[in-house]
């Protein structure tokens with residue numbers, strides 16, 4: 001493992017690794033499944049649209065009530081001081097993860113490289129989403145590629161999948177897009193954004209999320225979480241590399 005900063009080192013105690021692909025893991029969003037390759041939500045999205053994300057990669061699990069889930073909520077909704085600390089922490093996480101694993105995402109999405117980086121915009125009327133700021137100015141590797149490619153269209157209910165909830169306001173035709181979001185809960189927002197980008201002509205779309213929201217409400221989910229927690233977070237591995245679907249540094 002390459003030397004990493006104290007901040008990244010300390011996050012190893014906060015981040016829970018996403019389990020490898022295989023039986024019991026949704027082939028799209030990496031949550032636990034009982035018998036089917038995909039979870040209920042991902043299967044529903046596939047029934048509703050043909051053009052979805054080519055790959056979804058969560059950096060870590062954000063377990064309900066856990067520290068990472070609390071931080072993901074605070075960074076958007078907390079007071080200014082808390083937001084600034086978490087903002088810097090998340091920028092560091094994203095920058096380092098991309099340095100180590102962007103090639104894994106591109107490979108799994110069958111893209112040579114991502115020419116465009118975009119963020120899933122907030123649908124709650126926030127004018128300047130912190131993720132936009134992070135990707136357009138704080139993170140060196142995304143700064144020149146970031147395009148505010150999506151704008152929310154008001155009037156859609158939360159957690160409903162529809163490409164119409166986003167307007168594409170950039171030329172993405174034949175371009176590979178890395179779409180970043182902070183949290184994946186049902187995936188409806190991110191997949192709506194992917195479908196909108198694909199309808200606008202985007203070639204391949206890879207989704208990167210900081211946290212995959214996880215609520216261990218069933219025995220299967222608790223087993224899955226126990227398996228995930230049994231390994232310490234490793235900055236040199238991502239779920240794609242573990243699964244053989246991509247490659248790791």
Ligand SMILES: [Zn+2]
Nearest residue numbers: 026029039042
């Ligand atoms: Zn799923």
Ligand SMILES: [Zn+2]
Nearest residue numbers: 104238241248
């Ligand atoms: Zn990787």
